[in-house]
Structure formats: structure tokens, C-alpha cells
Amino acid sequence: MITTDFVPGSPCWLDLGTPDVRATAAFYGAVLGWEYEPMGGTGEGGDADGGGMEGGMFRKDGKLVAGLGKLTEEGARSAWMIYYSVSDADATTRLVERAGGKVRVAPRDLGEWGRMAQYDDPAGGQFAVWQPGKDSGVELVDEPGSLSWTELYTSDAAGAREFYGGVLGWQFGDIPMPGGEGTYTLITPAGLPQERMQGGLLELPAEHLSLANGRPYWHPVFNVTDCDAAVAAVTANGGSVQMGPTDAEGIGRMAVCLDPSNADFLLLTPAASAGS
Known part of the structure; x- marks a missing residue:
């Protein structure tokens, strides 16, 4: 489970780059019950409700759950970026480079809040790290409307294990997929027990990674009280469904x-909630 007791290698933050901040804020508000808080209020480029601002924060029941910003990188796709807590972003950057990854954004301070960096893994999967200062990360996890799991789709599971294990110190464990359809690899921060599992990785053929043009990609899993109702909100507000809703034994809907x-x-309604 993900907690806000952030340790090195645990997910601690996530943000989304989007071409339309206003519409995206409204979408996640409808689907996950998030309240959008524009950064800086009104000002140049802004308007009375902050809809013209370049980004801001999402809150759920007053607690910080994610960030939102304007997508500015030419040719980039809109995607969630997941940040993992580290004690030293500069040392992590050196590990990334030695392990064959690329630095997308070199380590930099964000005021007194902390220090961040963004990378590509050797196969092109994008991720980021956060060295906490005054701010350690999100304030709500593993509850309805918040992050409950992180997941990597990759065409090279063995390579991903070697890279992320070396860079972030993760522990791995394999379980069979239902119906004998391959293996799912579970991820746990270094030195923590199995109940602190925070994510997984799944090997897929490159042709099944079309969202990222064949490259690996990370995505968040959000806890919801009613998966079917949340899916209905997705489609009613301009989103789409690639798979499901479906039941996964022992996991949920x-x-x-x-x-x-x-x-x-x-979207995931955990098994205990789905069966209640």
C-alpha cells in the first residue's frame, strides 16, 4: 500500500501536463471529486476564476493529491508524471546516467519546497524524483479520490527491474497473471515488508504500447468508491475507456x-470495497 510516510523509492507526488488546463481540471473534478486550486490566483494571462493560469493543484477534501500544468513540450503527449522520493536528487541523477538513462530535467530547487529532476529510463519510460525540503509530497493516498498504486507498462521487464532496482533500490516479486497470461512484477521500496508494495510492472509487446509510440510508460491508479460510477463520469465528461470495468480476483473492480x-x-475499487 502507498502511504504518506515517504521513504526513498516510494511514490510521493504526481502531476499532469495537459493542453487545456481548464477542461482537464473540470474532468478530474467530475471523475474523482477533486477541487482545483490555480497557482497565483489571477494575474497576467489569468482570469477571475483562474482558468487561464498555467497550472495549479488538485485537492480532495482539502488535502493535496496532485498537480496540473500546461503542456508546453513540443510533440509531447499529455501524460501523468510520477515522482519518487529520494534523499539526494543529484546522486540519483548520477545513478540514472550510469545505468543508461537520460536526464530530461536536471536537478533543480523549487524554492524551499524541495529539489526535483526528471528522467527517461533506458527504454524511454519517463519518471521523476523529489528530494523533499519543506514539502514531502501529496497529503492523501490509498483513499477514494487519491493515488493507490503506480504501474509501468514496458516491453523489457528484465531491463526495467535492473534499471529501477539500481537507481531507486526497489525490491521485486513476481506473480502469475490470471489465465497464465504472463507475469506481473510487484514493487516494494528497499527494506520494507511486502505489505508496503506500491506498484507493479507488466511486460507487453511494443505494439501494445501505442499510447507512447512503443516506449514504456508509467501511469497512476486512483482509488474510487464505485468503479462503474466513476467510469460513467469519465465517458460523460469527454474521456474514454480502454478496458473494463472488470473484476480482478483479490484486487477489485x-x-x-x-x-x-x-x-x-x-480506476480501482479495491476488493474489500467492491464486495461491500
Whole structure:
């Protein structure tokens, strides 16, 4: 389970780059019950409700759950970026480079809040790290309307294990997929017990990774009280469904979704909640 007791290698933050901040904020508000808080209020380029601002924060029941920003990188797709907590972003950057990854954004300070960097893994999967200062990360996880799992789709599971294990110190464990359809690899931060599993990775053929033009990609899994109702909100607000809702034994009821700008995410009603 993901907690806000962030340790090195655990997911601690996520943000989304989108071509339309206003529409995207409204979408996630409808689907996940998030309140959008524009950064800086009104000002140049802004308007009375902050809809013209370049980005801001999402809150659920007053607690910080994610960030939102204007997609500015030419040719980039709208996608969630997941940040993992580290004690030293500069040392992590050196590990990334030695392990064959690329630095997308070199380590930099964000005021007193912390220090961040963004990378590509050797196969092109994008991820980021956060060295906490005053701010350690999100304030709500593993509850309805918040992050509950992180997941990597990759065409090279062995390579991903070697890279992320070396860079972030993760522990791995394999379980068979239902119906004998391959293996799912579970991820746990270094030195923590199995109940602190925070995510997984799944090997897929490159042709099944069309969202990222064949490259690996990370996506978040959001906890929801009622998967079917959340899926109905996705489609009613301009999003689409790639798979589901479907029941996964021992896990819960889930669906793979795209927001109106084709950023992917999963919705999950955990098994205990789905059966209640």
C-alpha cells in the first residue's frame, strides 16, 4: 500500500501536463471529486476564476493529491508524471546516467519546497524524483479520490527491474497473471515488508504500447468508491475507456481510462470495497 510516510523509492507526488488546463481540471473534478486550486490566483494571462493560469493543484477534501500544468513540450503527449522520493536528487541523477538513462530535467530547487529532476529510463519510460525540503509530497493516498498504486507498462521487464532496482533500490516479486497470461512484477521500496508494495510492472509487446509510440510508460491508479460510477463520469465528461470495468480476483473492480487529452490512468475499487 502507498502511504504518506515517504521513504526513498516510494511514490510521493504526481502531476499532469495537459493542453487545456481548464477542461482537464473540470474532468478530474467530475471523475474523482477533486477541487482545483490555480497557482497565483489571477494575474497576467489569468482570469477571475483562474482558468487561464498555467497550472495549479488538485485537492480532495482539502488535502493535496496532485498537480496540473500546461503542456508546453513540443510533440509531447499529455501524460501523468510520477515522482519518487529520494534523499539526494543529484546522486540519483548520477545513478540514472550510469545505468543508461537520460536526464530530461536536471536537478533543480523549487524554492524551499524541495529539489526535483526528471528522467527517461533506458527504454524511454519517463519518471521523476523529489528530494523533499519543506514539502514531502501529496497529503492523501490509498483513499477514494487519491493515488493507490503506480504501474509501468514496458516491453523489457528484465531491463526495467535492473534499471529501477539500481537507481531507486526497489525490491521485486513476481506473480502469475490470471489465465497464465504472463507475469506481473510487484514493487516494494528497499527494506520494507511486502505489505508496503506500491506498484507493479507488466511486460507487453511494443505494439501494445501505442499510447507512447512503443516506449514504456508509467501511469497512476486512483482509488474510487464505485468503479462503474466513476467510469460513467469519465465517458460523460469527454474521456474514454480502454478496458473494463472488470473484476480482478483479490484486487477489485478496475478500468483503464483516458482523459479528454488521452492521458491514461486506472480506476480501482479495491476488493474489500467492491464486495461491500
